[in-house]
Amino acid sequence: MILDIKKYPDPVLTKKAKKIKNIDQEIQKLIDDMIETMYAAPGVGLAAPQVGHSLRLAVFDSSVKEEEGLLTVMINPEIIEKNGEIIMKEGCLSVPGLEAEIKRSEQVKVIGLDRNGHTVTIEATGFLARVIQHEIDHLEGILLLDRISLLKRNIYKRRFVKKQREEAKEQAAQE
Numbered sequence: 001m002i003l004d005i006k007k008y009p010d011p012v013l014t015k016k017a018k019k020i021k022n023i024d025q026e027i028q029k030l031i032d033d034m035i036e037t038m039y040a041a042p043g044v045g046l047a048a049p050q051v052g053h054s055l056r057l058a059v060f061d062s063s064v065k066e067e068e069g070l071l072t073v074m075i076n077p078e079i080i081e082k083n084g085e086i087i088m089k090e091g092c093l094s095v096p097g098l099e100a101e102i103k104r105s106e107q108v109k110v111i112g113l114d115r116n117g118h119t120v121t122i123e124a125t126g127f128l129a130r131v132i133q134h135e136i137d138h139l140e141g142i143l144l145l146d147r148i149s150l151l152k153r154n155i156y157k158r159r160f161v162k163k164q165r166e167e168a169k170e171q172a173a174q175e
């Protein structure tokens, strides 16, 4: 089932997500729906808060941009090692219309659980490392907007408020 992707300023996006204790049927269904929603968007990654569930769960598949990408499900992921720094352009399904150069670690080592509850460790560099850090940000309630300058953030917010006002006007005119 394709889920509705929550967008800024939905409060679920800025909440710190809770750890998953039991990988039960409900979680399995959520994982399947998140995978379907990510590919349909299309996106390279999706975190549970983006579909309204404040849980530490993310799915990603960097093969949209890199051939060696693989569909990965991570439950309760944690970065245990970071190396280097790199600036890359990033966007987010929950912050439409924003593309920004973001500085992140070049390499990361992440530990978490797969959907069977087995511990997995991922060592990633380049684009995949970027996707993983972006998704873990979502679990912390951090959005791209929090990673850009105050000036750029205000420009985005102003543009966003204006767009919403225009949409409300259009809707009022139709009624």
Ligand code: NI
Residues within 6 Å of the ligand: 091, 092, 093, 094, 134, 138
């Ligand atoms: Ni995002």
